[in-house]
Amino acid sequence: MDERLRVSLPGLEMKNPVMPASGCFGFGREFAELYDLSLLGGVVMKAATASPKFGNPTPRVAETPGGMLNAIGLQNPGVDAIIEREVPWLRQFDTCIIANVAGSAQEDYVETAEKIGRAEGVDAIELNISCPNVKEGGIAFGTDPKVAASLTAAVKEVSKVPVYVKLSPNVTDIVQIAKAVEAAGADGISMINTLMGMRLDLKTARPIIANKTGGLSGAAIKPVAVRMIYQVYEQVKIPIIGMGGITKAEDVLELMYAGASAVAVGTANFTDPYACPKIIEALPGVMDKYRVDTLSGIVGKAHR
């Protein structure tokens, strides 16, 4: 293990800052057929909701230049099944486990966060107030600073583990939301979720995705992520887990310079299922190239 890659965030002592992003990795079972998940700094599980959820009709995905749209709709087997089957399975690996929590009402979030925060092995919660693909809840909690703060406070009250609030870029001023959740007690911020987008089928003139709109992810959104992390870092003190368009080790440095203390890799896992271990492997060489001594030492370097 390379000590230069080590990072430390509330609840998360990570051997490296790289983890697969929620929703792009399931619960890790498929990827574990290809590589040892203990290589990862952490794993962010697919969103958990209070009850099982089927999600949206198909098509749920469409490719775009430099990325893709998705409207899965938070399909998951429900928090109880995740605690019973997925968390114990993931515990076999030497890696941090972050539980992504979603809901359609404050009570759902609180119930799910309380349950999963008590599950053995879960190191932190990522509070998903930014899913653009569900009719109720999700993004509705992430676009109003007051609503976001009230939910954060309610979840913090019941959670046994640190809470990272995952913010939506689909707002006028993301800094206001970040400050509001910090004031409400969030231990950290996770950003950015997908940007809302749409594609039309040229033959039918109708949206390709059944949900009509979908969340844009992939390399194309990296500049938006960098800009927003940069702006939020200037205004809040709690650490940021950065995500949005990372496909290579150089991107990790860029997001960390902007202000991220750790990063998540999403869509790149679909292009190359080995994306995360390859990025981790490439990091020391890229750090040498840009004269980076330790990763923990470059967080927010763009501001100095």
Place this chain on the structure above:
Amino acid sequence: MKDERAKILENTLIAADTYRMVLQSSLCEDLKAGQFVNLLVPGFTLRRPISVSSFDKEAEEYTLLYKVLGEGTQKMAEMKVGDTVQVIGPLGNGFPIETAESILLIGGGAGTGPLVQLAKELKDAGCRKIRVVLGFPTKEDIYGVEDFSALGIRTHISTDDGTYGFHGNAVELIRAEGLTAEMAYTCGPKRMMQAVEELFGRGYISLDIRMACGMGACMGCVVKDKADPDKYYRVCKEGPVFRIGQVDY
């Protein structure tokens, strides 16, 4: 499941916008009829999930029959023999090889591909009466006939515009010619497969749906069980092959 570089042995135009690509790599040894590979086209975020049409395990060679439908498959068509391409596979469940007195294989357009290996294996399993029905939009789109005739299997062709064979679609051909069989396997457009499901109580369908990861992680390609609305399947993992009557699509 492996992620490896495969050598391109052939990549030729065989019908309108339709290509045969022959690849060579070690994942071939685990292939079953009806499975697919997910092929990386440099410059694109998502891979192209393509059914394996046939394979030769001794030579480690497998064939993809694919249609150019967009920019990604266009780039695939421009790939050169001798170059390599990154592929993940085998993916999906594949066709169960069942025994029956008579079997009908029904392919629509790009759905013809996966039926080739299936026909070979059904024949090897001892089924004496296998017939193939293929439907295409027009004469220039027709492909695959020689693959079945090489196996000694007769192919019935329909074209929507009547420029070759039966004038109409594959299902209309089956009705008009009174083709019957104990069971059917089908791959093609949704409406065609739904009509096949109405005609045959026993058999299998192979679904084509937009996918992202192709390996069961992203929940991009799910379908619901017909009987139990709380049960679902990932087309890339529990599919793409389902029993007739099993799923709502």
